[in-house]
Amino acid sequence: MRLRLQPDETITSYVARSLFINKHDSNFQWLKQVRSTRAGVVDVATEHGWPGVYGFNRFLHYHTPYPLMAFLKNDRDVSYSTWQYTEPWLYYYECDSAFCALCVKEDVETLGFSYWRRGFGPRGPSICVKHNTLLRKHCPFCQKPFGRYHSIDAMWKGCSGKYLYEAEAIRNEDAELLREATFYQSIMNSKFHLSMEVVVKCLLDKLEQDVGCSDLLGERFLAVRDRLRVISKKLLWDRTVSNAYYFDMNNKYLLECALNIYSDFDQLSSDVAKLSGAMRPIDSLWQAYQSGKTYSAQFVEEDYQYGVAIYSVNFSNTGRDDGIFRDRRNIVFQCCNGLRGYKYSPLLTLTVGDATLPVPKLSREDYLRFMSIRAA
Numbered sequence: 001m002r003l004r005l006q007p008d009e010t011i012t013s014y015v016a017r018s019l020f021i022n023k024h025d026s027n028f029q030w031l032k033q034v035r036s037t038r039a040g041v042v043d044v045a046t047e048h049g050w051p052g053v054y055g056f057n058r059f060l061h062y063h064t065p066y067p068l069m070a071f072l073k074n075d076r077d078v079s080y081s082t083w084q085y086t087e088p089w090l091y092y093y094e095c096d097s098a099f100c101a102l103c104v105k106e107d108v109e110t111l112g113f114s115y116w117r118r119g120f121g122p123r124g125p126s127i128c129v130k131h132n133t134l135l136r137k138h139c140p141f142c143q144k145p146f147g148r149y150h151s152i153d154a155m156w157k158g159c160s161g162k163y164l165y166e167a168e169a170i171r172n173e174d175a176e177l178l179r180e181a182t183f184y185q186s187i188m189n190s191k192f193h194l195s196m197e198v199v200v201k202c203l204l205d206k207l208e209q210d211v212g213c214s215d216l217l218g219e220r221f222l223a224v225r226d227r228l229r230v231i232s233k234k235l236l237w238d239r240t241v242s243n244a245y246y247f248d249m250n251n252k253y254l255l256e257c258a259l260n261i262y263s264d265f266d267q268l269s270s271d272v273a274k275l276s277g278a279m280r281p282i283d284s285l286w287q288a289y290q291s292g293k294t295y296s297a298q299f300v301e302e303d304y305q306y307g308v309a310i311y312s313v314n315f316s317n318t319g320r321d322d323g324i325f326r327d328r329r330n331i332v333f334q335c336c337n338g339l340r341g342y343k344y345s346p347l348l349t350l351t352v353g354d355a356t357l358p359v360p361k362l363s364r365e366d367y368l369r370f371m372s373i374r375a376a
């Protein structure tokens with residue numbers, strides 16, 4: 001029996017739940033191969049009717065903690081998950097799990113079962129915002145941490161004769177933890193990317209306005225302000241050379257700054273919206289990926305009607321220019337073939353590789369279905 005993937009269920013939860021229910025059905029044993037690999041995620045996405053890199057990114061967005069990484073976007077980046085689609089192993093994959101006892105109870109009452117949620121993993125907050133309870137990362141019955149040391153099947157078969165819906169809910173009393181969890185939950189649920197350049201500007205402006213009334217005082221204030229100024233300069237400079245390698249290098253730090261400098265997510269979002277004009281919808285970049293970690297951004301957009309990849313390169317006409325080395329010789333770009341780096345050439349040549357990742361070609365019926373999913 002093919003199970004219905006829940007809206008915020010982790011990939012690991014879906015795979016484990018499917019294998020638990022279908023343990024004797026040979027049609028589902030292929031799921032055992034689905035680990036933290038690109039191919040595994042693509043297989044599950046394809047099974048749900050979501051093709052190619054679009055399906056991969058859709059899965060990353062709704063079923064892993066990746067939105068925390070993708071939420072801030074460099075204006076030059078037109079891919080949701082940069083070059084993740086070209087990597088064999090996924091770095092942003094939920095390998096440990098946690099649960100909220102009250103969410104599990106509610107699920108059992110409404111669905112008849114519960115599941116592991118993407119926002120409750122190791123990179124997420126330690127609070128369930130809905131119930132203001134502490135997430136349980138250890139089994140309440142044997143105290144082992146879920147994931148590597150304790151099978152997540154405990155969600156369905158229990159442990160030591162007890163079930164997770166019987167676990168005691170522990171109320172959170174720390175307002176700051178709740179604020180932090182609410183902030184991160186808003187990021188996970190955001191319908192738009194925020195421009196990284198504009199966010200840095202907003203953070204610097206707010207930091208200057210609020211000096212004296214935040215905890216970022218004295219040396220710490222200066223250190224944060226100086227680092228933000230360096231990032232701002234770097235982003236402006238990157239704009240001229242479109243250096244893809246550094247596109248998301250400061251994401252984690254900027255999110256931490258945003259959490260510390262802004263009291264709530266809506267205020268940050270509103271300040272950024274005032275300066276940004278049109279903001280990019282979160283699903284608008286799902287159909288493209290970066291090809292290789294090259295110095296100049298190269299992108300592949302997939303077309304499922306014709307089964308072709310549309311390649312675009314976004315490079316400086318001054319040759320290699322990474323700020324450390326300067327070399328005006330012409331470059332042969334190793335595009336689309338997954339090779340990282342480039343070769344010098346005596347001729348002004350732009351070479352497109354012949355090994356793009358396969359692009360699915362959908363039947364007319366499947367293509368129309370796909371377009372209706374996109375529009376929904």
Ligand SMILES: [Zn+2]
Pocket residue numbers: 100101102103104128129130131132133
């Ligand atoms: Zn909950």
Ligand SMILES: [Zn+2]
Pocket residue numbers: 139140141142143144150154159160
């Ligand atoms: Zn246990």
